[in-house]
Amino acid sequence: MPSLPKTLTAAMADTVEQVEAAIEVLLPRSNLMEARLFDAMRYGCLGGGKRLRPFLVMESARMFGVNPACALRTAAAVEFIHCYSLVHDDLPAMDDSELRRGRKTVHLEFDEATAILAGDGLLTQAFEILADHETHEDPQVRCKLVAALAKAAGPRGMVGGQMLDLIAETTPLDIGAITRLQRLKTGEMIAFSAVAGAILGRAGAPQHHALQAYAHDLGLAFQIADDLLDVEGSQDEVGKPVGRDDVAGKATFVSILGTERARDQARRLAGQAAQHLEIFGDRADMLRQVAHYVVERRT
């Protein structure tokens, strides 16, 4: 029997703690001569972040009665990949960011070469974690996880979205192109996270599709909310510089729709996301609450 739903805040705080502990185990401090690499990897993925993607993994896995230890390894792998993407995204040649989660970015705390390698290391280790038998007894399930995560993170997913984001700096994009950019850049990883529970729980196609549809709307709602925070939030709240899209002249949902319509759209998508979860009954209450949380959050 699934445990009783806690409030979303408490449940998310729980996941933050669990993910932190899991990363400590998967990526311990090193005594080796190359310890600096492990320090940079740890700096890049410990101590911060909402852990939204791990939370989606944990919650979707809970719905199917998946062993929480297996779900947690999958959640950590997703977070490794999310954090690698931030480390590389912040590099001088990319977004050239100085601040992330309220702290110096990895290439400033360490150096550029170390940041490149730390990102590479996190990305690679994520797949090592997923392929290990501790993540799931069934190798078929592990292969599915690896294939789906690699697709979500790779050139036809997140990395493709990052490329589009670079192109958007010099090429005006219409709303369709921006929607596709965001679906690739953040949507695919969010979708993997939500579907991971169904893969781990060997759920049927209807469950897969429901989570996929949920994640699709959730990802877009999340991104519009992110664009709104970039316009309306403060650096202290958000933990990274704000207003940068505007300065860069980059088209976003907000620059095209305006803040009011963008906010309406985000709320509409959040509601729609929640509706896709009907087949799960009240087991999906937490995932429904997440949909509303992502559009109302201030960080």
Next chain:
Amino acid sequence: MPSLPKTLTAAMADTVEQVEAAIEVLLPRSNLMEARLFDAMRYGCLGGGKRLRPFLVMESARMFGVNPACALRTAAAVEFIHCYSLVHDDLPAMDDSELRRGRKTVHLEFDEATAILAGDGLLTQAFEILADHETHEDPQVRCKLVAALAKAAGPRGMVGGQMLDLIAETTPLDIGAITRLQRLKTGEMIAFSAVAGAILGRAGAPQHHALQAYAHDLGLAFQIADDLLDVEGSQDEVGKPVGRDDVAGKATFVSILGTERARDQARRLAGQAAQHLEIFGDRADMLRQVAHYVVERRT
């Protein structure tokens, strides 16, 4: 029955052609807005290279009667990872190289941000390829490939070696530390390539161990030969700038042992590598020849 051994040169040329064709299929040109990413990935891994690692995969797989199409996918995945490491290694923040395989490096042909993403894309897609059922019917085998390749390429493998290489620029290393650096930086990927055939062929422990021991000596011999080429070769032959270790004041096998002892050591290791293959009889002739090739090559 395995096909008759061809001469090494012909067999290696064959692999070069097959790998090129496989990459064309796995990484076709794109019509999407982010086509530049795919162009950069293709530029980074098509048209050049000895394809030594793929050759080791193909030859070790042949010894166990593995379906060549499966071996070729594995070989391509290894080459994706090898090429990603070169793309990132050449970046201004790393080795800052202008020339690779006789052509401009990816960040000069495209730009730095695109080179970072192209490397990330190649790394990620390698795991997607391995996890796919087309690579092997048995998901257990695919998981083993993913786990072993991720370990060889990750922070306790190649990426750790690259970190040590950065450290070597400012810290004097003794022969033990250099041996460890090279084992991590190039040895682990060479070892994976040689063992991949045994994984694909579900071979027993003695076969695994023999290939592991072969690859260990082969990897060191390869690296000493590389250091010798950096001292004795010309840019035209090698396809990249030479003499850079010396200018950087980096300790290498050659700077510590001198060219004569280094060459002796490389030949000794190549002979030793070949001896580990005894249990395979003449099926391993090609792998024996490779060991001698890597120390006598001029490119």
